[in-house]
Amino acid sequence: MSQLKVYNSLTRQKEAFESITPGHVGMYVCGPTVSGESHLGHARPFITFDIVYRYLLHLGYKVRYVRNITDAGHFEEEGREAEDKISSKAILEKLEPMELVQKYTNLYHWAMLQFNNIPPSIEPTATGHIVEQIVMIEKIIADGYAYVANGSVYFDVAKYDADFSVKGSPYGMLSGRILEDMQEGSRELDNQEEKRNKADFALWKNAPPEHIMRWVSPWGEGFPGWHIECSAMSTKYLGQQFDIHGGGMDLQFPHHECEIAQSTVCNHKTPARYWLHNNMITVNGKKMGKSYGNQIKLTEMFSGNHPALEQAYHPMVIRFFILQTHYRSTLDFGNEALKATEKGLKRLWEAYTTSQEMNVGNNHAAADAALDEKVRKLVEQFDEFMNDDLNTAKVVANMFELVPVINGIKDKHIAADAISTNTLSLLQRQLKVFVEDIFGLKSEEEYNNDGKLDGVIQLLINMRKEAKDKKDYVTSDKIRTELAALGIQLKDDKDGNISYSFA
RNA sequence: GGUCCUGUGGCCGAGAGGCUAGGCAGAGCUCUGCAAAAGCUUCCACAGCGGUUCGAAUCCGCUCGGGACCUCCA
Structure with missing residues (x-):
């Protein structure tokens, strides 16, 4: 069987996947910020990396899958102004911040369950790792790559870039940008005057009095910066260097870039070997996201209760919708497309059910050798396509090509002995493995x-x-x-x- | 302004030098008490203009269009 190859954003090419420790894989995926409800766009990385996880398990790896929950710090409530942080939202709703976070965490977990995503091995929270983050920041300061200003701590990007470029880790290596190019176009941000350079980013932020979420630190009361949690938690649970780091393409810069810088200072190596990024879900060609106000919440998708939706869409339909395209391509949302997916999934699922109930008989020689060969090839390509950077789209296409064969046998349109017992049982086996174990699809009926x-x-x-x-x-x-x-x-x-x- | 990606039939999407995926929709047929389902057949493509090549949707150039990131973002 061919070897798994994945597209590594770091090298911009497909590479053969080899884990650091044979038989084991460490994978870190950026999880949600639980200051609001997850929307359709969020579904993509979690389903994509659920497939990655399932496929690695299928290949026989023992996988430690870590996916964080960002429940602390400096983030915004959906649909609100920038200064409307989690703390002020909490005041408005008369909720404790942690109560708000809990509410959205629960909702997120519920949605993941609807999608039949396997829970990660470890789901660490930012608030649960304040100490680890502080320790890491202290180390960065001690090494001279961060400075304190008014109770906040900033990462010195220019110094890092100068020192680490010669070691082969320039700032911008992941997203392919050069530090000088970035200076010009950047906009005005708050507290820029505290920074030595615009490109510097916060490791620790001093908390203004009204900010409820705050922790004691060597630099005063505050909260961790936007990127340090992932560095701290991935290092803690996966080690100084691990195999796969995943997330949406929009996180590549600055989030993952900053992670690399922080971790490289502390651990002296690039944190992850393979960086995998899924593309965006778009609406009329535009990214679904906060900034565009075009997001459809998952609860709305499931209920159909949204002006852009002509009907409700089952979680499995959404899952299959995502599987029908390659993870590195954009996927355009539309009712027509979703309905097509719904019908297609139904047809596929029924043929799949039929295939599992089929009597494979006991004939050694296929009466229709050409058909037998075709079926065998379509099935054998499942592995080949998945190994080629997880091309679920092509696997799905092959499955659909098998549907007429399965239905034909059922309808006696195709003779019972046309295909050999060997091929039929291979078909049965592999369909089950790919449909249920790897794609994680399940019968809609099971839900109700x-x-x-x-x-x-x-x-x-x-x-x-x-x-x-x-x-x-x-x-x-x-x-x-x-x-x-x-x-x-x-x-x-x-x-x-x-x-x-x-x- | 900088960095990068992209343009495939009515819609969604694979493919990435020759064999021109797949789903849905449309048309016709078969089966059927009727219908549905299923099956078979079929129509509709590679943004435009040049170039490279025996051959280009695929490589190169230009033009036009769309998008991402540079700010929280999956």
Whole structure:
């Protein structure tokens, strides 16, 4: 089998993946800031890296997957002005800051569950690692790469760049920018006068009196800077250098760039070997994000309760929508596209279910050698495509090519012995592995079916069958029509059975 | 202004020198008591203009369009 290759943002090319410790992988992914509700755009990295996680497990690695929760510091409430930090929001809602954070953390966890994302091995919080962050900042100061100003601490980017460029780690190495180029276009920010250079970034911020979230530090009461938590927590749980660091492309600069600088000063090596970045979800070609006010919250996606939505979309539909494109391409949101995904997923899932119930028979020689070969190839390519920078889109395309074959066998349109037992069982096995274990798809029915419903529907199906046998089409059509009105679709199969699905 | 990405059929999207994915929608047919589902067939592409090449959607140049980052951001 081919070897896994991933596109490394650091080197701008696909590279063979080799873990530092054979058999083990350490992966860090930037998690959410829990000052507000997650939106559709947030779903992408968490689903993308869930696939990465699942695929690495499939390859047999033991993976420690760390995904943080940013619940402290300097961040903004969605839809509010810049100065409206978590603290003032808390006052408005008469909530403790941690109460607010808890609320959105719970909501986030709920959404992750809806998507069938496997929880990370460790989910550290920024507030739980204030000490680690302070220790790290002290080390950076001691090494001379940070300075204190009015109770805040800033990272000295110019000095870092000068000293580490010669060691092969210039500031900007990840995002491909050169320090001098960046000076001109940057805008005015608060407290710029405290910084020696515009490019310097905060490691620790002095807390103004009204800021409720504050901790004692060697520099006075304040809160950690925007980037230090990831450096502190990834080092703590994954070591000075680990295998994969993931996140959205918009985090590449400055967030990941700053992480590299901080960690490199402390640990003398680039923190992660492979940097993976997923692209954005767009709306009419524009990134879905705070700044554009075009985001659709996940609760709205699931309920359909948003002006831009023509209907509700099931979490599995969204998951599949994301899988149908390569993670490094933008993905344009649209009702038409989502509906197409919904229909496609339904067709795929039904064929998948059929494939798992199929009797593989016992014939060694395929009657239709060409078809047998085609099926085998389509299945074998699953691994090949995933190994090529996790190309889920191509795997999905192959799965769809297998659908007519599966349905054809079911309908007896394709002879039972056309495909060998070997190939059929390979198909069964690999479909299950990829559909359920790696893609993490699951039946929509599982969400709202407690088992009793199935019994009731089977009863109605039997009644319809009896009516049909008696040519009592009035009764049989009534059962079918009224169930359809409830969103349950009956289908007369070729073999005389009746199956159903939820519309 | 700087750095970088991108432009594929009605829509969403793979592909990245020759074999021209896939899904949805449209059209026709088959099966069926009817319908649905399913199956089969089919229409519709590589922004424009040049260049390289035996051959370009794919490489190069220009033009036009879209976008990301440089500020919190997945």
